[in-house]
Amino acid sequence: MDFAGIRAGLATAATNVSGLRGMAFLADSIEPPVWVSGEVEISYDRTFRGGSAGLVEATFTGRLYVSRADDRAGQALLDGYLTPSGSSSIKAALETDVTLGGVCKTLWVERVHGYGLWEVAGTPYMGCQFDVKVWG
Amino acid sequence: MSLTPTVLTDCRIYFESADLTGYSNKVEISTSVEDLDRTTFASGGFKERVGGLNEATGSIDGFWQAGDLGQPDDMWFANLGSASAAITLVPTSGAAGQLAYLTQAMETDYKPGAAVGKLLAWSAGFKGNWPLVRGQIMHPQGTPRTATGVGTGYQLGAVSATQRMYACLHVLSVSGTSTPTITVKLQSSVDNSFASPTDRITFAADTALDGQALSLAGAVTDQWWRAAWTISGTTPSFLFAVSAGIGNK
Numbered sequence: 001m002d003f004a005g006i007r008a009g010l011a012t013a014a015t016n017v018s019g020l021r022g023m024a025f026l027a028d029s030i031e032p033p034v035w036v037s038g039e040v041e042i043s044y045d046r047t048f049r050g051g052s053a054g055l056v057e058a059t060f061t062g063r064l065y066v067s068r069a070d071d072r073a074g075q076a077l078l079d080g081y082l083t084p085s086g087s088s089s090i091k092a093a094l095e096t097d098v099t100l101g102g103v104c105k106t107l108w109v110e111r112v113h114g115y116g117l118w119e120v121a122g123t124p125y126m127g128c129q130f131d132v133k134v135w136g
Numbered sequence: 137m138s139l140t141p142t143v144l145t146d147c148r149i150y151f152e153s154a155d156l157t158g159y160s161n162k163v164e165i166s167t168s169v170e171d172l173d174r175t176t177f178a179s180g181g182f183k184e185r186v187g188g189l190n191e192a193t194g195s196i197d198g199f200w201q202a203g204d205l206g207q208p209d210d211m212w213f214a215n216l217g218s219a220s221a222a223i224t225l226v227p228t229s230g231a232a233g234q235l236a237y238l239t240q241a242m243e244t245d246y247k248p249g250a251a252v253g254k255l256l257a258w259s260a261g262f263k264g265n266w267p268l269v270r271g272q273i274m275h276p277q278g279t280p281r282t283a284t285g286v287g288t289g290y291q292l293g294a295v296s297a298t299q300r301m302y303a304c305l306h307v308l309s310v311s312g313t314s315t316p317t318i319t320v321k322l323q324s325s326v327d328n329s330f331a332s333p334t335d336r337i338t339f340a341a342d343t344a345l346d347g348q349a350l351s352l353a354g355a356v357t358d359q360w361w362r363a364a365w366t367i368s369g370t371t372p373s374f375l376f377a378v379s380a381g382i383g384n385k
Contacts, residue, residue, distance in 0.1 A: 047199060049146040050157035051229070051278055055199070108253060135255065 001056045001136035002103045007037035009100030010062055010132060016093040017081065029121045033077060035090065036063040038129075046135075055135060059110075062130040064090060065118060074126040082112055082128070094132060104136035148230035148277065149196060150306040150377050151243075151262075152221050152347030154211040155277055157230075160198035165225060165237055167192050167268035190384075192239045192264030194223070200248050200256040205345040206308060212246040212260050219265055222304035222349035224273075224379040232276045232288050236379040238304045239264040240349035266351065269302045271381015274322065274363040277308055281318070282373045287363040289328045293382060295354035300385050301361075305339045305348045309375035316369030317343050322380055324358035334358065337380075353385065 004024075011022030014035035021034040030036065038061040045054035064081055068074040080088040091109040098106045110131045118127035149156040149163055170188030202209035215221050219242040226236045241262040248258040275287045295301050303322045310316055319341040323333040336356065339348045363378040 045145045047159060047161045048144075048149070048157045050148070050155065051146070052158075054145065054158070055161075110253060 001058065001134075003040060003058070005103035006058070006060065006100060006134055006136075009103050010037045010060060010094060011035060013094045013096060013100065014062070014090060016096060017088055017090060020081070020090075030065055030125075032125055033064070033066040033081075036065070038063050055105075058134045058136070060132045060134055062090075062094075062132055063118070063127060064130065065120065065125040065127040068117070068124055068126045071126075078115075078126050078128065090130065094130075104134045107132055107134045142227060144227070146229055148224070148226040148377075150222075150224040150277065150304070150308070150347075150379075151196070152211055152215055152223075153205045153307060153345035154208060155206065155306070155308045155377075156196060156198060156208060159201055159208045160196055162197035163194070163225060164196075165192070165194035165268060190267050192241065192266065192268035193262065194225075194241070195259060195261045197259045198257065200258050208258060209248065212243065212258065215243045216246055218243060220349060221262065222306060222347035223262065224304045224306060224377060226273060226379075230273060230276055230278065230377070232273050233290055234273045236271050236273045236381070238269050238271055238302060238349075238379040238381060240266040240302075240304070240351075266302055266349070267383045269381040269383040271302065271379055273377065274303075274361065274380050275320075275365075275376060275378040277306070277375055277377040280309075280373050280375055281365060281367060282371075284366045285364070286323075286330070287378070289325065289330055289360045289362040291328070291359050292361045292380060294359055295352070295356040295382055297355040298385055299354045299382050300351045301336060301354070301356065301380060302351045302383050303337050303349070303378065303380040305342075305346075305350075306377045307342045307344070307346045307374060308377065309373070310342070310344055312369045312372035314370035315343055316372035316374070317341050317367070318372070318374045318376065319366045320376065320378060321364045322352075322378070323362050323364050324356055325360045325362075326358055328360050330360065330362060333362070333364070335364075336361075
């Protein structure tokens with residue numbers, strides 16, 4: 001499984017939402033609104049190997065940050081990104097091509113958590129975390 | 137002696153025409169003998185038993201995929217209720233000479249399904265028409281064959297009059313034109329030179345994905361055994377696995 005390729009693929013897919021930036025790594029500074037492909041948890045050998053590698057199941061954490069310069073507007077923007085479908089939906093954008101151009105076998109945006117205030121490089125943002133299950 | 141544990145990550149599962157290895161994540165097999173009570177008043181106050189019918193059973197779990205008879209969903213549907221399915225299970229890499237469990241069985245159940253958000257999975261079960269035979273891989277699945285040839289000889293041993301030689305063939309991939317055809321045999325010899333091999337088991341010719349299970353009644357005094365194959369067609373290429381072992385009749 002190409003973990004760097006998946007991070008990049010998630011960041012690129014997130015930019016299908018109009019106005020959203022995408023970053024494929026945990027950056028020291030950000031420019032919201034932005035998707036950041038973050039941590040990953042990996043489970044190997046979900047199937048027998050068959051001479052190569054068994055199925056790998058990974059959960060990527062994606063972080064979504066929006067400005068809190070205006071509290072109400074920032075929260076409204078964030079809420080819009082969390083809808084399960086539609087043009088502003090992060091979930092729909094990430095699941096448009098579930099192979100991310102062929103770097104994984106399939107993916108599923110499972111859940112959002114950690115909705116609230118986040119700090120990056122000393123600056124507070126409104127944000128949340130996405131759990132994206134990826135198989136490859 | 138101390139244990140060298142086996143972490144089950146690279147076992148091989150061949151069921152008829154499918155290499156289920158990369159689709160599966162759990163496999164269990166069982167061999168048992170019916171416990172028949174023969175206790176009488178003359179048993180001295182103790183239970184006495186005798187073995188009855190032998191039975192082989194098993195189950196396999198995995199993830200769903202469909203497309204052709206080399207993939208789980210197609211293969212399970214095609215073979216449900218079939219009483220002659222060839223099954224080979226290898227705890228390790230599936231290389232030639234590796235220990236293999238083989239049997240001929242009826243696929244008794246197939247259950248695909250999963251909860252929302254989970255990978256579509258399946259479980260399937262089988263019950264043997266043969267004993268569960270402890271044998272060896274005579275030809276490995278991972279070596280493509282494009283021309284007629286023979287495999288490595290293995291000293292499986294002589295087959296007594298109360299035993300049979302059991303063998304399974306799994307044709308897992310076929311390519312080529314002009315009807316690529318493979319005919320696989322199991323040959324025996326008095327020694328490892330195979331100077332004058334004898335054809336003991338000949339599987340039906342295959343032109344497509346297939347599985348076959350055949351057996352030969354003893355006695356056979358030859359100790360050495362090997363797989364041999366005849367291939368025809370234009371630019372033919374086959375992936376196939378052969379397992380064999382001696383078991384009681």
